[in-house]
Amino acid sequence: xxxxxxxxxLNIYYGNFLAVEDVNINIEPNKxxxxxxxxxxxxxxxxxxxxxxxxxxPGAHVKGEVLLEGKNLYDKDVDPVSVRRDVGMVFQRPNPxxxxxxxxxxxxxxxxxxxxxxxxDADDLVEWALRGANLWNEVKDRLDNPGIGLSGGQQxxxxxxxxxxxxxQVLLMDEPCSALxxxxxxxxxxxxxxxxxxxxxxxxTHNMQQAARIAxxxxxxxLKAVGQPGHLExxxxxxxMFNNPQNEEAERYVSGRFG
Amino acid sequence: MMADLTQDxxxxxxxxxxxDFDKFKPSRSFVASRKRKDMAMRVLISLAFVVACIPLxxxxxxxxxxxxxxxxxxxxSYNMTGVVGGNPTPSGGYGxxxxxxxxxxxxxxxxxxxxIPIGLMxxxxxxxxxxxxxxxxxxxxxxxxxxxIPSIVAGLFAFSMFTILIGPGSVNGFAGSVALSLLMLPxxxxxSEEMLKIVPxxxxxASYALGVTxxxxxTKIVLRTALPGIVSGCILAxxxxxxxxxxxxxxxxxxxxxxxxxxxxxxxxxxxxxxxEYSTLYAxxxxxxxxxxxxxxxxxRSWAAALVLILIVLILNGIGRLVAKVFxxxxxR
Amino acid sequence: MxxxxxxxxxxxxxxxxxADKVFRWIAYACxxxxxxxxxxxxxxxxxxxxxxxxxxxxxxxKTISDFTGGKATNFWAYVGPLLFGTVLVSALxxxxxxxxxxxxxxxxxxxxxxxxxxxxxYVVDLLAAIPSVIYGLWGGxxxxxxxxxxxxxxxxxxxxxxxxxGPAANPSRTVATVAVxxxxxxxxxxxxxxxxxxxxxxxxxEEAALALGATKWEMIKLAVIPxxxxxxxxxxxxGLGRALGETMAVLMILSPGLTYxxxxxxxxxxxxxxxxIAAQYPEAxxxxxxxxxxxxxxxxxxxxxxNYVARRITEKKVA
Numbered sequence: 018x019x020x021x022x023x024x025x026x027l028n029i030y031y032g033n034f035l036a037v038e039d040v041n042i043n044i045e046p047n048k049x050x051x052x053x054x055x056x057x058x059x060x061x062x063x064x065x066x067x068x069x070x071x072x073x074x075p076g077a078h079v080k081g082e083v084l085l086e087g088k089n090l091y092d093k094d095v096d097p098v099s100v101r102r103d104v105g106m107v108f109q110r111p112n113p114x115x116x117x118x119x120x121x122x123x124x125x126x127x128x129x130x131x132x133x134x135x136x137x138d139a140d141d142l143v144e145w146a147l148r149g150a151n152l153w154n155e156v157k158d159r160l161d162n163p164g165i166g167l168s169g170g171q172q173x174x175x176x177x178x179x180x181x182x183x184x185x186q187v188l189l190m191d192e193p194c195s196a197l198x199x200x201x202x203x204x205x206x207x208x209x210x211x212x213x214x215x216x217x218x219x220x221x222t223h224n225m226q227q228a229a230r231i232a233x234x235x236x237x238x239x240l241k242a243v244g245q246p247g248h249l250e251x252x253x254x255x256x257x258m259f260n261n262p263q264n265e266e267a268e269r270y271v272s273g274r275f276g
Numbered sequence: 277m278m279a280d281l282t283q284d285x286x287x288x289x290x291x292x293x294x295x296d297f298d299k300f301k302p303s304r305s306f307v308a309s310r311k312r313k314d315m316a317m318r319v320l321i322s323l324a325f326v327v328a329c330i331p332l333x334x335x336x337x338x339x340x341x342x343x344x345x346x347x348x349x350x351x352x353s354y355n356m357t358g359v360v361g362g363n364p365t366p367s368g369g370y371g372x373x374x375x376x377x378x379x380x381x382x383x384x385x386x387x388x389x390x391x392i393p394i395g396l397m398x399x400x401x402x403x404x405x406x407x408x409x410x411x412x413x414x415x416x417x418x419x420x421x422x423x424x425i426p427s428i429v430a431g432l433f434a435f436s437m438f439t440i441l442i443g444p445g446s447v448n449g450f451a452g453s454v455a456l457s458l459l460m461l462p463x464x465x466x467x468s469e470e471m472l473k474i475v476p477x478x479x480x481x482a483s484y485a486l487g488v489t490x491x492x493x494x495t496k497i498v499l500r501t502a503l504p505g506i507v508s509g510c511i512l513a514x515x516x517x518x519x520x521x522x523x524x525x526x527x528x529x530x531x532x533x534x535x536x537x538x539x540x541x542x543x544x545x546x547x548x549x550x551x552x553e554y555s556t557l558y559a560x561x562x563x564x565x566x567x568x569x570x571x572x573x574x575x576x577r578s579w580a581a582a583l584v585l586i587l588i589v590l591i592l593n594g595i596g597r598l599v600a601k602v603f604x605x606x607x608x609r
Numbered sequence: 610m611x612x613x614x615x616x617x618x619x620x621x622x623x624x625x626x627x628a629d630k631v632f633r634w635i636a637y638a639c640x641x642x643x644x645x646x647x648x649x650x651x652x653x654x655x656x657x658x659x660x661x662x663x664x665x666x667x668x669x670x671k672t673i674s675d676f677t678g679g680k681a682t683n684f685w686a687y688v689g690p691l692l693f694g695t696v697l698v699s700a701l702x703x704x705x706x707x708x709x710x711x712x713x714x715x716x717x718x719x720x721x722x723x724x725x726x727x728x729x730x731y732v733v734d735l736l737a738a739i740p741s742v743i744y745g746l747w748g749g750x751x752x753x754x755x756x757x758x759x760x761x762x763x764x765x766x767x768x769x770x771x772x773x774x775g776p777a778a779n780p781s782r783t784v785a786t787v788a789v790x791x792x793x794x795x796x797x798x799x800x801x802x803x804x805x806x807x808x809x810x811x812x813x814x815e816e817a818a819l820a821l822g823a824t825k826w827e828m829i830k831l832a833v834i835p836x837x838x839x840x841x842x843x844x845x846x847x848g849l850g851r852a853l854g855e856t857m858a859v860l861m862i863l864s865p866g867l868t869y870x871x872x873x874x875x876x877x878x879x880x881x882x883x884x885x886i887a888a889q890y891p892e893a894x895x896x897x898x899x900x901x902x903x904x905x906x907x908x909x910x911x912x913x914x915x916n917y918v919a920r921r922i923t924e925k926k927v928a
Contacts, residue, residue, distance in 0.1 A: 324712025519740020
């Protein structure tokens with residue numbers, strides 16, 4: 018089952034530079050929450066703080082707290098590596114491991130964590146994850162082919178399968194469709210709708226129609242000027258956001274007048 | 277105004293000086309001279325190519341032509357013990373390079389074992405951990421300095437180190453390995469660094485996002501993806517040092533018998549063998565000796581050993597390039 | 610989705626933190642080791658060469674005068690001619706190979722048909738990998754006798770130029786011959802680096818030049834040469850560095866001497882540092898080795914300067 022995320026007074030820094038300012042947001046379990054906003058507003062940055070991926074960049078740090086089902090991810094005793102097992106992530110460009118077959122890609126999360134896994138367990142897990150990612154029927158006969166040989170949309174669904182195979186509670190998606198053609202995009206969007214039964218999903222998108230189609234809640238991020246920190250401008254359920262936003266900037270943005 | 281311009285483009289030129297473009301046309305003779313010059317350079321460049329090819333082809337050709345004369349199984353499977361002057365040995369040959377091949381393999385192997393792990397981990401540090409800090413810049417600079425160390429200085433270093441640490445007169449193959457590893461290390465660091473750098477950052481992120489530790493991400497994803505390039509780089513580095521002569525003369529020395537022990541006693545190597553036989557030039561043949569006594573045998577042995585060496589270098593190069601090509605990790609990027 | 614039936618896979622308890630730390634530590638140590646190794650090279654050489662600086666100067670003078678047959682008694686008078694010889698031979702070899710290398714590089718990158726160019730590139734790379742002892746062998750046994758008539762001709766007809774003062778030595782174990790062999794040796798190195806740079810010339814610039822009606826040579830002059838200039842210079846410096854440190858080819862061909870002489874065609878005029886070390890080393894006593902190591906440090910210094918200049922030129926271009 019998905020878990021809820023509560024973000025309280027989160028400030029994100031790169032070195033001394035304040036990138037995103039004072040974010041407060043409650044992300045509901047088993048719902049799809051979309052982050053939208055003009056480029057540079059920090060929506061991807063906020064997403065990456067939810068599984069501590071931003072820490073890969075030297076000097077990046079945060080103040081404030083991110084509570085996953087009440088437990089602060091930034092407590093001293095929390096290992097960022099284990100956070101990333103509870104919170105999965107899918108990236109903008111499909112990035113299957115080029116040295117691995119489709120099957121190995123799905124098992125990568127478990128195998129790389131040094132788990133011995135029996136052949137039958139592995140077979141079950143591969144089928145479960147690929148079915149979960151709506152990819153099983155397309156690849157079941159060629160599981161040992163390289164993952165890099167699939168089409169872009171299939172690769173992205175393989176990456177989703179790889180992420181769910183670790184069995185996270187939350188799935189973060191950073192513009193998962195921006196590198197895909199319309200048909201593949203549709204397949205991934207359908208998959209997101211199915212996945213929300215089991216996971217809490219947070220998706221960053223630059224495509225407002227996509228947010229309107231798939232999200233239950235939408236958060237609009239904005240920045241005052243270039244060089245200024247980004248902030249959360251407005252958060253509402255998707256219907257309100259796109260039909261009757263109670264925020265001037267958000268209204269201007271969703272009606273396509275800037276961004 | 278804009279509309280006017282689009283209707284009559286010439287209007288904007290009103291008042292501009294009238295140009296007689298015929299004036300700028302190149303004269304016929306000028307065009308011809310340019311053509312001649314182009315042709316002349318074409319000939320000159322092709323000529324430079326042909327002239328430069330003469331010595332290069334000559335090096336290869338003479339080595340092969342002179343080398344095959346004595347290159348046979350007997351030459352490869354015997355050492356130089358029991359070789360007296362230009363006379364044939366009881367085995368029917370005129371001595372061989374078996375001991376030198378063993379020495380070359382062991383000494384180069386030793387250099388590999390020292391320099392590849394250190395060089396690879398140093399590259400890992402530079403690419404994965406250092407993020408271009410002060411220390412990383414210093415290391416990069418020093419690797420450059422190291423790649424400029426003349427091989428004879430590397431030999432002097434290994435010699436000094438072993439005489440100071442172990443005592444004077446300590447000649448062994450391992451000292452040669454140390455000298456060669458010093459020459460190999462910068463090449464290994466540089467090529468591995470290049471290979472690690474071209475592994476897309478996406479793959480590291482994907483692995484971290486699965487909750488994999490940095491160490492496992494590096495060993496199982498980054499190094500695995502870069503493996504063909506790294507292996508190829510290391511093979512080319514080996515090919516570069518396997519022909520080094522000067523440092524081995526000072527450290528490993530030369531003997532006529534086979535020595536399997538890398539850590540004790542002198543060791544013959546192929547390049548040093550080539551040099552030794554070249555310095556000997558002629559073998560003694562008693563006036564009474566029959567036609568089976570060959571006075572020029574040292575030179576012939578030298579050529580044959582040189583051919584063996586060239587073959588080893590060429591094969592290593594071939595394998596290196598093949599590995600890079602065949603096992604290259606296909607990536608869309 | 611058969612959702613929760615994957616109980617077989619539970620997450621590992623230990624997250625591999627220790628392995629993480631150990632690995633990081635090893636990588637760091639290997640980085641540091643580079644510093645240590647280079648420091649060790651310096652320290653061991655300095656330590657071994659110490660008697661030369663801090664030891665009994667009378668003994669040093671005696672050793673050096675033994676080496677030189679009484680011509681020099683102090684270190685600088687000893688290393689001077691060696692340094693001169695080293696630079697002379699290397700500079701000559703660079704002079705010979707520079708234009709030929711650029712010619713071949715241009716031939717491969719812009720003139721040869723694609724198939725031929727690939728084959729040639731491969732051959733050049735292979736030649737760059739041939740051990741120097743083989744160039745020495747070839748130089749000593751093939752080139753020395755073969756080139757004598759040519760040097761003799763040069764000495765006869767161009768002998769009025771001091772450089773080519775006759776009579777030409779026979780066998781021609783002279784600086785001129787060594788320079789030719791070194792030129793052949795560094796030619797593939799310079800060629801292969803220059804070719805890589807020429808091939809990187811932006812296509813658009815080449816096409817722009819051609820579209821203006823430039824001939825092929827003019828296009829090369831307009832687009833390729835300006836683009837590749839600094840790269841070619843830096844490649845030549847690397848080739849020069851290689852020639853400076855070359856031991857075997859010199860040792861096997863040159864008949865040595867210790868003078869400041871430009872007489873390229875005469876034997877026993879000059880010697881290089883590297884070849885001198887290899888030649889004197891087997892018979893040198895303890896102090897002798899110190900002296901030789903001293904000359905080795907001087908060699909290290911000049912190759913370092915040359916390599917450093919080469920890197921600076923490339924870096925400037927990137928910046």
